[in-house]
Structure formats: structure tokens, C-alpha cells
Amino acid sequence: MAAKIACYRTSSQILRILSQPITSCGVHLDMKHYDVFILGTGTAGKLVANRCADAGLTVGIIDNREYGGTCSQRGCDPKKLMLASSEALEAARNMKGDGITGDIAINWIDVYNYARRYAQDIPDNTEEFLKELGVDRHHGEGYFVDEKTFRYGDTSLTADKFVIATGMKPLELKIPGAEHLLTSDDFFNLKDLPEKVLFIGGGYVGMEFSHMLARAGVKVTVVEQGEQLLPPFEKYTVDFLKECSEELGIDILLNSQAAAVEKDGDRFIVKYSKDGILHQVTSDLIFNTAGRVPSIKQLQLENAGVVTDRSGIVVNEYFQSTSNERFYACGDVSSKNVPLTPLSGLEANIAAKNITEGKHAFIPVDIPSVAFTIPQVAGIGLTEKQAKATGKKFKVFFQNASGWFNTRRIKAGCYAYKVIVDEETRMVLGAHIISHEAGETINIFSVAMNHDITFQYLQQTIFTYPSWANDIKSF
DSSP: OOOOOOOOOSHHHHHHHHTSOEEETTEEEEEEEEEEEEEOOSHHHHHHHHHHHHTTOOEEEEESSSTTHHHHHHSHHHHHHHHHHHHHHHHHHHTBTTTBOSOOOOOHHHHHHHHHHHHTTHHHHHHHHHHHHTOEEEESOEEESSSSEEEETTEEEEEEEEEEOOOEEEOOOOSTTGGGOBOHHHHTTOOSOOSEEEEEOOSHHHHHHHHHHHHTTOEEEEEOSSSSSSTTSOHHHHHHHHHHHHHHTOEEEOSEEEEEEEEETTEEEEEEEETTEEEEEEESEEEEOSOEEESOGGGOGGGGTOOEETTEEOBOTTSBBSSOTTEEEOGGGBTTOOSOHHHHHHHHHHHHHHHHTSOOOOOOOOOOEEEOSSSEEEEEEOOHHHHHHHTOOEEEEEEEOTTSHHHHHHTOOOOEEEEEEETTTOBEEEEEEEETTHHHHHHHHHHHHHTTOBHHHHHHSOOOTTOTGGGGGGO
16 A cells, blocks of 8 residues: 655644644554653552652553462462461471370362452452552563653553653573463462472572471472572571471472473472483472562563663662663562562652662662561571672571570470671671571571671670570570
8 A cells, every 4th residue: 555645834733733642553552751751669669659759740650460469369468368378387296295286287279269359359450549549550571672761552651751660570481391380379279288299499489388288298309509598598407407497397309400300190200300300299389489680571671771671670779771761670680689578668669769869879788578478587698608609707606406495495496596796896797597487587697787786786785585586695
């Protein structure tokens, strides 16, 4: 079809044409402009929307899934709700014969329903919250046409500033049979428990899920390509977790690389290499828990001149793209990010301040982290290996504290710590704990490290007795 070119001789005709909706292949495209447009409605995206709307800016937001983000619906919160049953079972079993009688077991469908009751209203509540703020809400999968234009479906929009807060997604394993692998999303939709489950990856997700399923009676196998579980954590405490996990009945295969998955009737065969030899193990379900990557590839950020690397969108201390000042990134997609919910909120707050108030730089902080296995593994700051690499002189305080009162009181059986202290300043360089309350105890060290409290003064602090925090006086 030959293109037709019309000539308009009057200004009114030109204005009338310019005011008409843009079309693409004959389809009308809606167009709207915002001061700020946000991609992602999780912890970071929702916080930026709140701050910017309060500042009087016009704000739009979009999500390609239910509103509310991963943590509240498919991550931290439902995981902890499901874990509550495992914690109760563990406590009761440990005290059997010393105050507890009768048979206790996990009813998995009740565990599932308990978590779902919490999460089911989050999308609607999130949308209602944003609506009350005056934020325009969009749904769909989109991409950047250029640095000013974002398009999804038949809708195009522009903004003065864009904020990317799309979180992370599971790392794709490029092995034969990868289509048979399940993800953490599938775990939260698991209503019936199989006899056997295998996890490819022994990080946070793999180990936390493993401990839940093992206590529910499932035979669990973990295939980890590295030399230790939970790679970011101190090896000393993680080795205790490996021992506890194996005592629970979990098979742990370290230095093992998943090579292929094959369907065999109602089950699957996982082939993996170890020490140059190919092995295999059979399982009913296989979960890919090998890690997560920033969810940005689909956005086509290269069209907007936004530079990315393996860690996410490359940002400066203002969480502003180093290659395009119109763009901000916060939460799991930021190159400065550690994938932890509290840090996502901190980053979002700084990004929002830079959009609404001016320059506010991010000041690095020491961030505590915990794997909610049973017992918990927690850490903050440097591991001993990392401390050695700094060249600093330091002292290491460590001990297997399994015989201490707090563990004996609940018959928990696994408790250890390692604290790394600068010889010159006496400041804590790193603290690492495995215990049933490690996730709480590590917060004490977070206060000390972020507010320049020496290890000596920390140990001289008066804590309640006999609490887990009070044990720090004996570290």
C-alpha cells in the first residue's frame, strides 16, 4: 500500500493532528506523561511511590504480576509463616519426655492455607493504598522504546524520571531437561508433599525449604556446586549447619554440578558430576534454587542508554544510573544491592529523596543477614577469610556453645559463634552465629558495628538474663 502524505496549510489543522493519539500499525496507543514512573510494586517500588506522591509529583506505577512484590507474597513473609509450624514441631519434639507428650506432626495443607490467608489480600490492599495516594496503576509486561518512553501492550507513556524496582527472578539453569525444574514460586503453591524432593543449590532458599520439608517427612537432597552451603556465610558456622542438616536426614552433595534432568515415569532423574564422575539421583520434584538474578532483561534498558552488568543496573551513590540521570534503580536490581528486604527499603528511601529533595548519598552500612533454617545461621561484616584479605591484624573469638544454658534449656543441641575483632580499634569486623535465635542475636552486633561500639563495651552491656543476647558477654 502506497503511503499517503497530507499537507495541512493552517495552524489549527496542525494542532488538531498533533493532539490525536499516536498510532502503531493502525492501533491507537494511549499516551500519558508522569513526573515519576515506577516499575515494580514491592517494598522498594511502593515506598518510592509513596514518597513521590506525598511530595506532590504525578506518579505512575506498573507490575507484570500481582501488586505487592515477591517478599510479601512469594518470599520472606509466607516463608516465615510456613516455617512457624516447623519451629513448633522442633520445639515440641525436643521437649518430648520433659514436659511434652503425645504425637505431633505437620499437616502440610494447613501450613499452605495458613500462609495463603496472609498473602491473599496483599494485591488488592496494595492497589488500594496506591490509589489513595493518587498513583496511577498499570498492569502488564513492557519495555523501553527510548530514554523517555515506556510501552506495554497498546499503551505508551513518558516520564521525567523512571525508577526501576523490578526485583529478582530465578537464575535459569541451562542444562538438558531444565523445563522440569520448579522454582520458589512453585514451592509456595505446593499443596501435597511428595516422598522425595531435590534442590539444586544450597543457598538461602534451598536450605530453608529443605529444613521445612525434612521436618514434614520428605526425603530431601541438596546438590550444591560449591565447597560449602550458604556461600556468603562464615564456613565455621555453616559447617555446623551441614552436620545438623544431615542429622535431620537431608542428603547434602557438595562440589556437585547438576548436569541434566530426565523424566522417568512419575519421577525424575538428576544427573550430576562430582570429582569428575557422573552420578545420578531420583526425585519426585526438583527445585531450582541455584540463585536469583535481576529481573531487567525484558525491559530493554539498552534502548534508554542505561548500562547494566551481572549485578543489575549500574548506579552511583544516589542510586541513579551512571549512564542516564533520568533513571534510578533500587532494591534487588541495583548494582549496590544485597538482596535483603531492609536494604531495599533503605535504597528506595534514598532514591526518593534524590528525586524529591536533591542530592542524598548512600552511606554504606554493615548489614546483618540470616538463613532461617533450624537452627538459624546469621552473620554480619567480614568472614575470617575476608578479614585476612584486608591485611588487618585481628583476633578471632569462637566456640562450640552447644553445651551452654540457652541451648540446653530447649534441648536444641546446636550453638556456635565466631567474632572477628580489630586488634587496634577493638571494633567488631564480623560476627557469625548459629543458634535457634541467631537472627535476633545478630541484631545486637549490627547496632555495635554501625554505631562504633567496641567489642569490649558490647560485652560490658547489661542484658536480660538468661537471654540469648546475654550470651554475648561470654563470647
